[in-house]
Amino acid sequence: LNDKQMDCCLLIDDLTSELDSDKQRQLLNKVLDKAGLQTFISSINIPDYFTKTNKTNVAMFHVEHGKLL
Incomplete structure (x- = not known):
């Protein structure tokens, strides 16, 4: 999407339930x-x-x- 110059947002639901800490970090480093x-x-x-x-x-x-809260 960034290559096409489009604005977007990403929703990641319940990140910690499916990925261990290392995979979470890898994904978030790439995405964020x-x-x-x-x-x-x-x-x-x-x-x-x-x-x-x-x-x-x-x-x-x-x-x-x-x-x-």
């Missing part, structure tokens, strides 16, 4: 650092990628029972 796409990630757990790096362009929201 190299592709430059606006990305929304849902997860039960916070991926290690966000706790072990100093990312300044990340916003995290906590939702519980449908309410933003």
Whole structure:
């Protein structure tokens, strides 16, 4: 999509349930650092990628029972 000069966003649902920490990091490095796409990630757990790096362009929201906390 970036090659075609199209704006897009990416939704990754429940990232931590299917991938181990290493695969999560590999995927997120490619998607977030190299592709430059606006990305929304849902997860039960916070991926290690966000706790072990100093990312300044990340916003995290906590939702519980449908309410933003």
